[in-house]
Amino acid sequence: MGCAGVVGLTACGGGDDSSAPAQGTLQVSMTDAPACGFDNVYVTVSKIRVNGNPDADESGSGWVDIPVTPARRIDLLSLTNGVLATLGKAALPAGEYQQIRLVLAPTAGQPYANAVVQTGGDGAEIALSTPSAAQSGYKIIRPFTVAPDTLTDLVLDFDACRSIVARGNGGFNLKPVVTAIPMVVSGKIQGYAPAGSYVYAERGGVVVKGTVATSAGAFTLSPVEQSSTAGDVDVVVVPPAQASVGVGIIRSVPVTAGTSTTVSTQARPILPPASAWATVSGTVTPLSAEATLRALQATGGATFEIASTFASPATGAYSMSLPVAGPAVGTYQTTLPIPLTQDMTAAGRYTVEAASAAGAVQSAQVDLGAGPATRDFAF
Structure with a gap:
């Protein structure tokens, strides 16, 4: 009986030494947190790479590529409230993976591969200046498992608001802030708040997922990872300044993989107190x-x-x-309103x-x- 090492991972097939290593399938999607001051944020993804070695550089061994063919230009702002864009899917050796690289196309020519449209501007696209890492692959360290004969869904959460930096000359730099979340360990939180509110799921004062409430006030925080160590999340609602209201916080909201937790309804939304800014x-x-x-x-x-x-x-x-x-x-309870x-x-x-x-x-x-x-x- 034997176990074959494949691309730096340990993958075992059944039978004898001649048996093929076990295979699984990895599907990668993308979602977004809210963006600040933009009507559109475009990025063009050309490839996803994964590796079992968290320290491997872009030219090292052990990489498995998930091609995005043709390269996909995505408006990140269309991916709020739990909307996902599937980037690619590929069979690969089953096993433990540690590192993901998000590879972006270079910003060149028009329409620009990576660009923004400012809110209140003339509607023109402004090219995003991308770091060299965008072409070699933006590095994300996140262990995940690809099981044999199983489809594994991995979501790349691209935080547009935290990823765009004004240069001061009318231009913008792209400084990607991206996390990877396996869907199998993720749940969602839903509710209603003032229209246009920024809504965050936080652990220990650190945002783990964000979105923006629709014109009807609906919001969905997804995917939010279930954590046995970090525990529940706090939902923080920050309406836009023109709403003339303050902040609403619901503590200790449970996250359960594969299920949805509701914190408010359209009839009884989260309504923060009146406030100057x-x-x-x-x-x-x-x-x-x-x-x-x-x-x-x-x-x-x-x-x-x-x-x-x-x-x-x-x-x-x-x-x-x-x-x-x-x-x-307030503190979460199953009986609404909270x-x-x-x-x-x-x-x-x-x-x-x-x-x-x-x-x-x-x-x-x-x-x-x-x-x-x-x-x-x-x-």
Whole structure:
């Protein structure tokens, strides 16, 4: 009896030494979190690659390619609220895989392979400047298993909002923020909130999935990974500033693979309290810090991300508009509606966290109850 090593993985067939290694099928799809300030975000995917070695570089051994033929140009903003775009499917050796690479086509010619259309602009596509990794493959470390004679669904969650950085000259850089989630361990969360709200599933104040509520207020957070170690998620609703309402939070929402959890209905949506909005802004130096900024709010002994942005690579400037009223918070229960109680002690109080590309983190407190605030960071 024998076991053949294939592309750096261990895959065993039945029978004798001459038996073929076990095969499975991997299907890869893509979905998106909400984008900030764009009507369209286009990326063109040419190939997906997987490897059993998390440290393999793009020219190393052990890669199995899933071709996307022809290369597929996708508007990421059409993939919110659980909508998936299938990229490709291929048979490959069964076993444990560790690394995925998302390979994008180069931005060249028109229509641009990778481009954005700004909200409120003239409708013209603006080319996205892509890093070299886009062509060699954007690296995602996420262990997953391909079982013999089984179709494995893997979803690449491309966060457009966190992936686009303004250059300051009217152009934009693509800095991909992508996670990989096996559907077999994922569930969904559904509900209603004010139309146009950003809705996040968070664990420990870190966004694990986001979407934007439709014009009817419906939202679906999917896929959200079930986790025996990280536990439930918190659902954070942040309506647009023009809605003149604040933040709604539902704590401890369970995620069960293959099922849907409902947190609100169209008749009784999540309705945050009325709120004015104020802006926190500043500058991050040096420009080489390439900082990401988050606005965090503490309530009920936990911390939640309310907004995030990038510092401009041209000027280092950043700005975030935030609700001044205290958040309305409730804990999940199967009986709807879930009651929310406003936390007045948290009104206008935020921690602004700046993280450099090198991993250094700084934070500063602001109280927007007194009006707009300025906080600068120097790395």
